[in-house]
Amino acid sequence: MDAHTRKRATGRRAIAEVRFTPVLVADPPLLNVQGVHQPYTPRLIVEVVTEDGVSGLGETYGDSAYRELAGPYAALLTGHDIADLNGLFTLMNTVEVDGSRVDDSVDVGGLRGARTADKLRLSVVSAFEVACLDALGKTLGVPVHTLLGGKVRDSVEYSAYLFYRWAEHPGGAGEKDDWGAALDPAGIVAQARRFAREHGFASFKLKGGVLPPEQEVAAVRALAAAFPGRPLRLDPNGAWSTATSLRVAASLADVLEYLEDPASGTRAMAEVAAGTSVPLATNMCVTTFGEIREAFLTGAVQVVLSDHHYWGGLRNTRELAAVCRAFGVGLSMHSNTHLGISLAAMTHVAATVPDLRHSCDSHYPWQSEDVITARHVFRDGRLPVSDAPGLGVELDRAALERLHRRWLADDGTLRERDDAAAMRRAPGHARWRTPALPRW
Incomplete structure (x- = not known):
């Protein structure tokens, strides 16, 4: 034709x-x-x-x-x-x-x-x-969700995404908020309590790789004490050696739902997985279909955190879910700084995946701006699955x-995402360079 x-x-x-x-x-x-x-x-x-x-x-x-x-x-x-x-x-x-x-x-x-x-x-x-x-x-x-085969749940559970953070960007740049700094276990627990109070989140993920591992272990322990029995995750983005990863896994084995990308690369992850009973998750070493074979056959990961941007859309995400199901690998969903359109899309596809056993990540509560007319609202840590035509959001x-x-x-300095840029502007960090991995 x-x-x-x-x-x-x-x-x-x-x-x-x-x-x-x-x-x-x-x-x-x-x-x-x-x-x-x-x-x-x-x-x-x-x-x-x-x-x-x-x-x-x-x-x-x-x-x-x-x-x-x-x-x-x-x-x-x-x-x-x-x-x-x-x-x-x-x-x-x-x-x-x-x-x-x-x-x-x-x-x-x-x-x-x-x-x-x-x-x-x-x-x-x-x-x-x-x-x-x-x-x-x-x-x-x-x-x-109907175009994807139909929903199997009416709401999708999300996890509180906790971060070590400064009170503001260097020099007061950017938009202000009222969260304040969180640089120790008490700050992380206070952040988690606010997320639970305002959004009802029942599981918690800490972005690690920021402080020495012992300090991040202490923060997770503090979360376990404050929220007994709640699912906890720790994600250092490949910051640790296999030895450090195994040490942290052993010290937190009784409280972690999973440990996400403790070491960098499939081979290192496989070595860690062989030495711990803590499930390992990833959104770094398995982000394409071509990376699945090695990771699954070596037992390097037990949970894949999909991202419909990486994987090419919602239908490919469902194909990934089927492959994970065939290998007995768990599936959840990764988040980067997304707006309401992407969160709506993520919620629709998550609603259609049968074996979504882990709550999904979302940066959305950190975002103060959006391009949709009505912001998404988490209730009891969940988002309802819209039955309106299409995504159910309006521009x-x-x-x-x-x-x-x-x-x-902008003069071009902000148009390229740089995860180290603000650090270089902080007092005493002008010569900051992205650390080589493993960092610890």
């Missing part, structure tokens, strides 16, 4: 217009193994509009590598049927940037793991796939314009 015939056959489901808008979103001074990121984070908001005027929304990372790929890709989508989701991947394989197809010379993506060219493509396609599903759901009058165009103007006004 030629393009003209296809366009005529698909009728009002054909894409008439594609918009993508880069924004800068306020991000508080949350510490990680690499340091502290900038006070604003780039995101890319995608809209596809059908010939019938139905608009679908998507969202992904907003760094230049993603924007530069999204531009020529979007140009290919005019006339594309929003129901032709497989065709989105076929089109991406034809995309050329600066006269040549995207190659594999892509640098690492910090806490996102290795940012290969393939994962870059998938992260861009994911936003357009979600937008097409949103538009298709609105066109057919059904929610996205706040005034908010989108405001955050886009911030992006336009």
Whole structure:
């Protein structure tokens, strides 16, 4: 079928217009193994509009590598049927940037793991796939979870995401909040109590790799004392050697639900897994289908934290869930600094996965800004699964314009996510460099 015939056959489901808008979103001074990121984070908001005027929304990372790929890709989508989701991947394989197809010379993506060219493509396609599903759901009058096969739960459980943090960014940059600093066990417990009080979270994950392991063990112990019997996780982002990982696992074996990426790389994770009964989770060494074989056959991970951006969308996330189920590997979901569009998409796909035995991660309670008209509200640590057509969210165009103007006004220093940038601006840290791993 030629393009003209296809366009005529698909009728009002054909894409008439594609918009993508880069924004800068306020991000508080949350510490990680690499340091502290900038006070604003780039995101890319995608809209596809059908010939019938139905608009679908998507969202992904907003760094230049993603924007530069999204531009020529979007140009290919005019006339594309929003129901032709497989065709989105076929089109991406034809995309050329600066006269040549995207190659594999892509640098690492910090806490996102290795940012290969393939994962870059998938992260861009994911936003357009979600937008097409949103538009298709609105066109057919059904929610996205119906298009994915139907929900198996009416709400999705999320976990409190705890961070060591400063009271503010260096020099008072960025937006202010009332959280204050959290740099010791008491600060982490106070943070957890507020999350539990305001959002009802019943499980807690601490971002580690920031302080010496003994101090992070003390923080987890303090959480266990404050919330007896509650699921606890610790994620140092590959900061530890295998020996340190095994030592920490032994000291926390009675309280951890799982230990996430204690060591860096599949081989190191397999060595740790062989020496502990604590389940190991990852969102770093298994982020593509090609990485599954080694990790699963060596027993390196017992829980995969999926991310529909990394994996290429919601349908690929369901395929990942099926593979995990076949190998007896648990599944949960990873979070980076996402807005309400991505959280809605994440909730829809999570609602369709049968064996979601672990609560999902979300940065969302840390985010003070959004581009949707009504913020998501956690109740008892859960989000309801919308039954409205599409994703069930609407774009706040005034908010989108405001955050886009911030992006336009930036001189370029904030348009690339840098997880160490703010650390270099802190007093006494001008020569800060991202630590080599393992750090301890």
